[in-house]
Amino acid sequence: MVLRRCVSLLLCAVTSAACTAQISPKEARHRAEQGVEALQQWYNPATGLYNTTGWWNSANALTAITDYMSASGSKKYAGVLANTYTRAQVEVRRELRADPKKDMTGFPGFLNKYYDDEGWWALAWIDAYDLTRDVRYLAMARSIFDDMAGGWDQTCGGGVWWSKDRKYKNAIANELFLSVAAHLAMRGPAGERERYAAWAAKQWQWFRGSGMINGDNLINDGLTIDAASGTCTNNKKTVWTYNQGVVLGGLAEWSKRPGNAAVLDDAKRIAGAALTHLTDKDGILHDPCEPKCGADGIQFKGIFMRNLGELNAVSPDARYSKSFAVNANSIWTKDRTPQNTFGTVWSGPVTTPDAGTQSSALDALVAAQPGEQVAGQLEYLRPPGQAVILQLRSE
Numbered sequence: 001m002v003l004r005r006c007v008s009l010l011l012c013a014v015t016s017a018a019c020t021a022q023i024s025p026k027e028a029r030h031r032a033e034q035g036v037e038a039l040q041q042w043y044n045p046a047t048g049l050y051n052t053t054g055w056w057n058s059a060n061a062l063t064a065i066t067d068y069m070s071a072s073g074s075k076k077y078a079g080v081l082a083n084t085y086t087r088a089q090v091e092v093r094r095e096l097r098a099d100p101k102k103d104m105t106g107f108p109g110f111l112n113k114y115y116d117d118e119g120w121w122a123l124a125w126i127d128a129y130d131l132t133r134d135v136r137y138l139a140m141a142r143s144i145f146d147d148m149a150g151g152w153d154q155t156c157g158g159g160v161w162w163s164k165d166r167k168y169k170n171a172i173a174n175e176l177f178l179s180v181a182a183h184l185a186m187r188g189p190a191g192e193r194e195r196y197a198a199w200a201a202k203q204w205q206w207f208r209g210s211g212m213i214n215g216d217n218l219i220n221d222g223l224t225i226d227a228a229s230g231t232c233t234n235n236k237k238t239v240w241t242y243n244q245g246v247v248l249g250g251l252a253e254w255s256k257r258p259g260n261a262a263v264l265d266d267a268k269r270i271a272g273a274a275l276t277h278l279t280d281k282d283g284i285l286h287d288p289c290e291p292k293c294g295a296d297g298i299q300f301k302g303i304f305m306r307n308l309g310e311l312n313a314v315s316p317d318a319r320y321s322k323s324f325a326v327n328a329n330s331i332w333t334k335d336r337t338p339q340n341t342f343g344t345v346w347s348g349p350v351t352t353p354d355a356g357t358q359s360s361a362l363d364a365l366v367a368a369q370p371g372e373q374v375a376g377q378l379e380y381l382r383p384p385g386q387a388v389i390l391q392l393r394s395e
Contacts, residue, residue: 023325023329025369025370028328028365028368028369028370029072029369029370031328031332031365031368032068032071032072032362032365032366032368032369033068033072034340035340035342035358035361035362035365036064036065036068036077036362037340038339038340038341038358039061039064039065039355039358039359039362040065040077040080042354042355042358043080043355044104045083045087046087047087047088047090047092047104047105047106048083048084048085048086048087048088048090048106049084049087049088049104049106050355050359051104051355052354052355052356053295053299053354053355053356053359054295054296054356055107055112055117056114056116056117056120056121056299057295057296057299057355057356057359058084058088058355059110059117059120059121059123059124060120060124060299060302060303060359060360060363061355061356061358061359062080062081062084062124062128063120063123063124063127063306064302064306064359064362064363064366065077065080065362066081066124066127066128066131067127067306067363067366068362068366068369069131070127070130070131071366071369071370072369075131075132078131078132081128081131081132081137082134085125085128085136085137085140087106088106088107088110089106089107089108089109089110090106090108091105091106091107091108092104092105092106109140109143109144109147110122110125110140110144111144111147113163113164113165114162114163114164114173115147115148115151115160115161115162115163115164115173115176115177116162116170116172116173116176118144118147118148119144119148119172119173119176119177119179119180120176121140121144122140122141122144122145122148122176122180123141123176123179123180123183125137125138125140125141125144126138126141126180126183126184126187129141129187138187138188141180141183141184142184142188142192144180145180145181145184145196148160148176148177148180149177149199151164151166151173151177152177153166155169155225155230155232156169156210156223156225156232157206157209157210157232158202158203158206158210159174159177159203159206159207159210160173160174160177161173162222168222168223169222169223169225169232170221170222170223171212171219171220171221171222171243171247172221172242172243172246174203174206174207174210174212175207175219175243175246175247175250176246176250177199177203178200178203178204178207178247178250178251178254179246179247179249179250179253181196181197181199181200181203181250182196182200182250182251182253182254182257183250183253184196185197185199185200185253185254185257186253186256186257197257200250200254204250204251204254204263207247208266210223210232211223211232211233211234212234213270214234214236214239216273216277217269217270217272217273218239218244218270218273218274218277219239219243219244219247219270220234220235220236220237220238220239220243221235221237221238221239221240221243222235222237223235238288239277239278239288240287240297240300241274241278241285241286241287241300241301241303241304242299242300242301242303242304244270244271244273244274244278244304245274245300245303245304245305245306245307245308246303246307247267247270247307248267248270248271248304248307248308248310248311249306249307249310249311250307251263251264251266251267251311252264252267252307252310252311252313252314252315253310255267255314255315256314264311264314264315267311267315268311268315268317271308271311271317271320272319274304275319275320275323279323280347282326282330282347283322283323283326283327284326284327284330284346284347285301285304285305285323285327285346286301286345286346286347287300287301290344290345291343291344291345291351292344293344295356297344298344298354298356298357298360299356299359299360300360301327301346301360301363301364302359302360302361302362302363302364303360303363305323305324305327305363305364305367306363306366306367308320308323308324308367309324309366309367312324324364324367324368325368327346327364327368328364328365328367328368329368330346330347330348331346331361331364331365332365334346334347334348334349335347335348335349335350335361336350337350337353341353341357341358342357342358342360342361342362343357343361344357346361346364
């Protein structure tokens with residue numbers, strides 16, 4: 001066994017193949033655990049948010065640790081959820097805010113001027129409810145959804161606005177609205193579920209025909225509204241990874257309702273296009289802003305991975321499992337500091353880590369965990385004709 005491992009390593013090096021080692025479920029769990037522990041250095045108990053990153057990013061960081069607990073069976077950070085639920089609704093006076101670089105204040109009811117921000121928090125509390133069965137969290141998600149629904153009108157034939165200024169209809173706010181509706185349609189009393197199901201059906205019908213999904217089955221950033229005619233067209237702006245991701249989680253959840261299985265065909269087309277167009281030759285996911293993605297773009301890839309995981313849970317695909325494993329391993333081996341913090345570019349080198357880059361990478365590590373996805377099923381992307389496979393088995 002040792003001899004075969006050494007020979008495989010040597011052959012891999014000689015052929016310059018893009019080799020990735022198969023890891024054990026125990027190692028996959030260890031990596032995610034270390035990533036969570038490092039993320040929590042930025043958690044501010046006083047505000048319930050994460051220093052070094054923004055309001056909506058903190059919702060995603062909370063979702064990442066919740067998903068870690070769900071996959072690992074741990075409840076270690078359940079207290080963080082409860083603390084954030086209370087503290088992140090408190091508006092903090094500017095002179096007392098912990099991080100001068102960010103608007104580190106809470107918002108009562110998790111409501112602010114941006115409908116997409118609200119969607120992230122709604123999904124975070126649905127996730128927290130699924131883990132803990134604390135009905136406060138589900139009630140909060142419903143309250144947030146009601147506010148989001150107020151952003152729907154007939155401009156562009158439907159859909160919600162990005163912000164309460166009502167100047168832009170974009171992909172992310174509408175994908176989040178779909179996902180929140182689909183998730184709420186599967187939770188709570190039967191009578192209440194039907195209202196959310198009606199919204200999800202209406203939203204997906206509109207989004208699918210909005211023009212934001214382009215000819216490559218990729219989703220552009222949003223719509224251009226012609227001031228004279230009111231006509232709305234795809235603005236052909238950046239194809240971000242998270243815009244390919246959130247819709248997958250929404251459709252995966254929506255497919256669980258009787259009669260909705262066909263939406264998985266749309267989801268799989270979008271997922272396949274993203275894995276084809278937004279990865280490098282080794283299968284590592286990238287956004288076009290790298291390595292300088294600002295406070296928002298650093299979060300995007302993890303969101304894609306998380307939602308691809310939701311799709312894989314209802315419609316397993318070997319290509320998705322491969323993507324989780326390859327990206328998680330690249331993060332761990334090429335984008336990690338000695339303190340187990342992670343940067344923006346998952347293929348390396350490590351840029352300056354913060355809570356946003358950390359929680360994004362953590363989403364990939366969690367997706368590669370056993371119980372969340374099939375951990376350790378690492379196959380290798382290499383130029384055609386190279387048949388050497390490095391295979392490391394660790395029990």
